[in-house]
Each structure stands twice: as C-alpha cells, then as structure tokens.
Amino acid sequence: MKAAYIERFGGPELLTYGDLPDPSPGQGQVVIDTHAASVNGADWKVCAGEYANPTFPVIPGRDFSGVVSALGPGVTDLRVGDEVFGVLEGGRDGTYCEKIAVGAAVVAKKPPGLSHVDATALALIGLTALRSIEGTLKLKAGETILIQGGAGGVAGFAIQLAKHIGARVITTASAANLAYVRELGADQVIDYNATDFTKAVSNCDAVFDTVGGDVALKSFAVLKPGGRAAFIASGAQAPKPTRSDVTALRPAVGRDRAAMERVAELHRSGAVRPPPVRLFKLADAAEAVGISKARHLKGKLVFKVR
DSSP: OEEEEBSSSSOGGGOEEEEOOOOOOOTTEEEEEEEEEEEOTTHHHHHHTOSOOOOSSBOOOOEEEEEEEEEOTTOOSOOTTOEEEEEOOTTOOOOSBSEEEEEGGGEEEOOTTSOHHHHHHHHHHHHHHIIIIIIISOOOTTOEEEEESTTBHHHHHHHHHHHHHTOEEEEEEOGGGHHHHHHHTOSEEEETTTSOHHHHOOOEEEEEESSOHHHHHHGGGGEEEEEEEEESSSOSSOOOOSSTTSEEEOOOOOOOHHHHHHHHHHHHTTSOOOOOEEEEOGGGHHHHHHHHHHOOOOBEEEEEOO
C-alpha cells in the first residue's frame, strides 16, 4: 500500500510517500480501504517524537473514512463493503495510508448522505468536542461558555454543539474568521488581536480552551465562582488554576462506536455541519502537516486517498 510515514523524528518535511506492507486484520479487527484521512494538531507532534517512541516507520493520522475490505476473527457486526468512519484506538496513529487495520468496536457505519471527506473531517473533532462539552464540562442549557480559538476544527464543532444544547456561546477568533464563527452560531465573538478577552468577558459557567499557552492560563479569570474549564491544548494535564474557586479539567477522549454514531446523528439532524475542508493528496503530506503545525487555519485539512 501507499503511505506517508517518517523513519526518524523531526519536522513535517521528513514525511516520505512510498510503499509499506498491507495490514492484516487481527482478532476483532477489520481492514479498511481508506478513502479519506484528516490532519490533526497532534500529527506534527507525532512526527517530532513528542509521544511514545514507537517502532519506525511511523505513519501519522488518527481519523479515517473508507470501506471495509477484510474481516478478522470474531467480527460479526460489520461486512465487507460497508462504508465506515472513525478514530483509531487511543495511543495509536496510522491513517495516512491506503489500508488500515482497526478494532471493529471503534468503527461506525458512515451515513449515505455524508461523504468520506466530510466524515473524516468530523470524526476526531466531533469525538473530542463531545467528550469535552458533554462528558467533561457537562454543559447545560442556559449556561454561558467561552470557547477559545473558535475557527479551529474542534472548537467549531464545539460552538455548534453548545448551541444545540442551549448554551450561550462566546468565542475568540482572528478578524478574518469572525464572520465564520458567527455563522456557526456564536452569540458573541472577540477578535483576539484587537481585544483582551479577559476585559470583554466575565461570569462564565465554563471555558473550553483549544489554544493553550497564556490563553489557557488567562481563561480562569472569566469564570464565575464554581466555574469549570476544560483544556485540550495544554498537554496531558490541565494547567493549575490561578484561583481556588474554579476547576480545571483535562478531557479523556475515549473511542467507541456510540460516539461516532452520535457525531453522525448530529450531522444528520442539522445540529452540526462539516468544517471547511482543504484537500491534499497523500503524497503531499509534508506540506499539509506543515500548514497544520503553523496553526491559525480554519476548518480541516483532509487527504483524499481514493
């Protein structure tokens, strides 16, 4: 199979496009012929060696959409030919390739009305937003939430999900993306280059930070007493609160079929829409991951594999 991979740690420019052995399905696994895979913020960090030290070659990538081409022992709920999408099991990478072996339990059937490109664009961002907004923050109707970095993939999904729940949504974005985040449903938008959000926002029930760094630390200031904040861009642990009357949380993004089916249902019902997508060939993985590393992009970068 063709794949984009690294043979040593470093920058995105080390990604090589070439041939690697086809995978075979193990117990409880399926092999999927990949039609699309997306670029996520963790992928350049995988290339840089910021995660576990795996055996080379290393194929980045965590979400996918495609067609089941082989069944492993014990798989009875999927069939060859099923169109499916999902996110690899936690701690695994490897979707920048033409074939993937993955546990059937984390794979969901792709709705007919959702393209492979849009399915993979929604997979990991949807899973992360669901785990963060519903599972970790437990956001409720009538509450106010500040979502940092609203034009990004996860944050854009989170804006729509929070509005679907019935919350009031405030978000930050650059001037170029203010109209976009308003279209997603944000009630108040802040140009982070022109306005200090801590001067414009207060008394929030919750914060969802997708930016990290100083933005994460400053986010505690806008919470009401008893408020909670969830962080996905500050490493494996949430940053320590700068005040004693709020809670800092790091969402656990567990994988399962039910979550993928919920992402599909939110799309089917019109509650969320796929993000804007910029398409790449798998052979151009180095360019795509380089763009992702530079950040400040709107929506998703997606490989159209077939």
